[in-house]
């Protein structure tokens with residue numbers, strides 16, 4: 001197995017070897033993380049609404065554990081479909097105004113399961129170049145033609161739709177908010193193209209569900225496009241602060257997925273206590289608009305301080321704020337300096353992002369305060385000057 005060490009060394013040589021670090025939550029400080037005994041401001045979590053330590057969610061899970069036990073003991077189609085599932089799926093359909101909903105174990109399994117169930121060898125998937133890896137893996141699993149279009153480039157997509165118009169089924173799939181750039185998909189144009197070329201449209205709201213829309217329904221709702229999207233997917237692992245994923249759509253779609261989505265069929269159901277906890281999280285997501293408003297205000301503030309300092313922060317206006325530095329080593333050094341100054345971030349490098357676009361990816365939370373973020377922005381600017389990313 002010597003080849004493995006060689007491969008690892010070639011990663012290390014270009015600052016691309018990844019290692020795991022131990023982290024612990026800072027009790028009563030949801031915007032922070034503990035590394036050993038150091039308290040770090042956490043600008044690298046997806047807990048957008050600050051719910052991951054919410055006492056009501058913790059309490060629901062605790063109570064449910066006492067009656068339901070720990071594990072679900074089987075897949076949903078065997079005996080794992082415990083009562084909290086049906087309750088949650090009904091709540092999801094009400095929230096999304098959809099005919100039906102289906103819970104998956106996580107977003108990765110939802111995307112791989114849905115895409116590989118909907119299309120096969122005779123079909124084609126049109127996928128934005130910057131879509132999440134779980135979408136890419138779903139397409140690979142499906143064996144359908146993978147037609148990647150340049151990021152948000154609708155003319156390129158149109159060319160590909162024409163090129164593959166002979167295919168049996170056509171699926172367009174996109175992140176609503178792109179996870180490493182924080183910008184939004186051209187959803188209106190995607191809907192128009194889907195109609196024109198008679199394709200299905202699937203939208204992944206992992207970074208927008210809970211965050212946009214009056215009750216956190218997501219970006220499709222926010223834009224009034226919810227009825228034009230055939231497959232609406234989102235996760236409970238980010239803004240909900242818990243774990244798991246949902247797919248909402250027609251009765252037919254959901255009945256089809258129950259029969260065809262292999263990650264649902266061949267994997268043990270999530271623990272019922274977790275499902276109960278998600279129901280509580282959903283009620284909070286729907287009801288507490290102030291968390292979204294606070295998140296928008298903090299995001300605007302933080303983004304504009306970095307932008308005004310001269311950093312390249314991309315074109316988005318979501319709570320995901322990339323600080324693009326270019327080379328891998330500078331990104332790594334940037335995150336190390338920030339960590340020594342009490343700020344936890346991650347250097348995102350290829351293959352997660354295209355070559356030459358290594359970045360620090362900040363993700364904000366309603367658990368943060370204006371003061372914390374203003375102080376952090378000052379440290380980030382000083383670090384930018386120190387590392388030559390910013391001209392003094």
Ligand SMILES: *Cc1c(COP(=O)(O)O)cnc(C)c1O
Pocket residue numbers: 106107108109111132134175179204206207235236237244245
């Ligand atoms: C995080 C993410 C997923 C995967 O969700 P998990 O629940 O973490 O498996 C899928 N799609 C996008 C766009 C994501 O950002």
